[in-house]
Amino acid sequence: MPRLVSGVHLTGWGAYAPSQILTNADLERMVETNDEWIVSRTGIRERRIAGPDETTASMAAVAGLRAIATAGLQPDDIDLILVGTLTPDFPMPSTAALVKGAIGNKHAAAMDLAAACSGFVFGYATAHAYVASGMAKHVLVIGAETLSRCTDFTDRGTCILFGDGAGAAVLSASDEPGGTLGIEMTTDPSGAYLIWLPAGGSSRPASDATLGAREHYMKMKGTETYKMAVRTLGSTSQAALKKAGLGLDDIDLVIPHQANVRIIEGLAKSLDFPMDKVFVNVGSYGNTSAASVPLALNEAVAAGRVKKGDRLLLVAFGSGLTSGAIALEWTADPANAARAANIGPGDVSIQPGYLEPINPFPPALEWLLK
Numbered sequence: 001m002p003r004l005v006s007g008v009h010l011t012g013w014g015a016y017a018p019s020q021i022l023t024n025a026d027l028e029r030m031v032e033t034n035d036e037w038i039v040s041r042t043g044i045r046e047r048r049i050a051g052p053d054e055t056t057a058s059m060a061a062v063a064g065l066r067a068i069a070t071a072g073l074q075p076d077d078i079d080l081i082l083v084g085t086l087t088p089d090f091p092m093p094s095t096a097a098l099v100k101g102a103i104g105n106k107h108a109a110a111m112d113l114a115a116a117c118s119g120f121v122f123g124y125a126t127a128h129a130y131v132a133s134g135m136a137k138h139v140l141v142i143g144a145e146t147l148s149r150c151t152d153f154t155d156r157g158t159c160i161l162f163g164d165g166a167g168a169a170v171l172s173a174s175d176e177p178g179g180t181l182g183i184e185m186t187t188d189p190s191g192a193y194l195i196w197l198p199a200g201g202s203s204r205p206a207s208d209a210t211l212g213a214r215e216h217y218m219k220m221k222g223t224e225t226y227k228m229a230v231r232t233l234g235s236t237s238q239a240a241l242k243k244a245g246l247g248l249d250d251i252d253l254v255i256p257h258q259a260n261v262r263i264i265e266g267l268a269k270s271l272d273f274p275m276d277k278v279f280v281n282v283g284s285y286g287n288t289s290a291a292s293v294p295l296a297l298n299e300a301v302a303a304g305r306v307k308k309g310d311r312l313l314l315v316a317f318g319s320g321l322t323s324g325a326i327a328l329e330w331t332a333d334p335a336n337a338a339r340a341a342n343i344g345p346g347d348v349s350i351q352p353g354y355l356e357p358i359n360p361f362p363p364a365l366e367w368l369l370k
């Protein structure tokens with residue numbers, strides 16, 4: 001593997017989490033579960049649920065606009081928009097195309113990236129390649145999900161885990177030292193069906209039979225996925241560090257995919273890395289798939305856990321089975337987050353009109369609206 005071309009920096013960051021909260025107590029009323037079981041097995045206490053007027057694109061656009069502002073850029077400075085998601089608004093057009101329209105960018109190329117929970121990290125790696133090659137100067141990378149729309153709220157093995165949200169970063173060319181130092185990406189199809197969404201694609205197009213069999217919801221073999229996650233997150237982290245020429249002692253903060261606090265603790269243990277240098281926010285959001293790493297990154301910066309010169313390791317794992325890790329030196333001023341303080345859902349313009357007939361709120365969650 002050739003050494004990474006440097007000069008690619010994370011210059012902007014932003015996130016958006018919907019305001020509705022689904023707690024463990026709420027889930028206790030929906031399936032046979034309890035707060036004690038959920039907290040002890042997963043660390044999750046609550047998750048966010050997108051509102052009836054929100055979609056993956058609308059949340060992605062707010063996170064993206066915040067990242068652009070933090071970078072000190074205008075939407076039109078962005079040359080490429082990448083959205084990692086497994087819950088696009090539609091199979092086509094891409095969610096990235098909707099985001100481009102919503103943020104008012106006129107000239108960027110825009111495309112989605114399907115790598116499930118590794119979507120943001122794979123998007124970061126792709127953005128890095130575009131910037132390093134000179135094909136783009138500024139790339140907007142977003143991880144965004146509306147998992148509540150494909151979660152089976154009658155399946156206690158999965159419905160306790162997932163939540164909605166979006167996170168974004170801008171990668172930019174710069175001659176400064178630091179920035180991206182090492183990248184690893186792996187895909188292991190031997191575990192492709194450990195976590196999957198069976199119907200709605202070309203293999204099982206929507207039919208009465210697929211609807212009746214609840215095949216439009218995520219399915220997961222939890223215990224097998226768990227074991228693969230701990231193993232793969234560790235090996236991917238080590239590989240990215242090796243490519244960066246770094247050791248774990250050089251890392252100030254690990255920001256892992258937030259699937260389950262026990263998976264994160266298992267990762268830290270396998271690496272012999274202290275948990276106080278691992279960022280965890282799964283308790284407040286659950287597993288938000290591609291949104292999880294950038295949401296955690298945003299909270300880590302906001303919490304003062306990231307300073308100029310810090311070396312971070314971002315690492316993710318997801319369906320595919322995909323896994324990716326990024327070692328980077330943080331070069332931005334965390335105070336730049338203030339530039340995005342006033343940006344909210346009212347600042348993006350998703351084309352109105354298409355939501356009403358085709359986007360019913362998940363029936364199992366309608367009570368949340370009352």
Ligand code: UT7
Binds near residue numbers: 117229
């Ligand atoms: O983004 C990456 C993809 N996803 C993941 O990373 C998730 C990976 N997997 C996990 O996080 C864990 O496997 C789970 C949290 C999903 C499950 O934890 P576990 O320790 O592997 O439990 P289990 O599936 O082995 O189930 C243990 C018991 C079972 O009962 P029996 O058969 O021992 O009587 C389950 O039926 O717990 C039961 N159970 C529940 N009980 C209360 C399963 N789900 C629940 C629940 N509430 N929600």
